[in-house]
Amino acid sequence: MLAADDGTNRDYSIMRGLRIPVLHAAPPDQDGRQIGGPDSEGVRLPEPGEGWCGWVTVRDAGDGVRVEFIRRDEFDAEKMRLSFAV
DSSP states (O other), rough: EEEOOTTOOOOOOOSSSOOEEEOOOOTTTTOOOOSOOOOOOOOEEEOTTOOOEEEEEEEEEESOOOEEEEEEEEOOOOEEEEEEOO
C-alpha cells in the first residue's frame, strides 16, 4: 500500500500535541494490503496488474529540512503528493 498522513492522525505523545507525519512507500510493483490509518492523504492499494511506487525526498538546507513524498504509477504519472518542512 501507499499512504501518507501529515500528522493529523498521528499523535504519539503522552501530553498530546506531537504530530508526526507518516510516509508509507511500498516497494515497487508489489501487491499490498491496508494497515493502520486513517491517513490525511488517503491510502492506495494496487489494482491487479498495476505497478507503482513511492518516493521520499529529504532536502536539508542547513536552516530547515524539506520532505516530499510522491506516489507514481508505472507510467511515471504522479498520483499523490505530500510536502512539509521541519
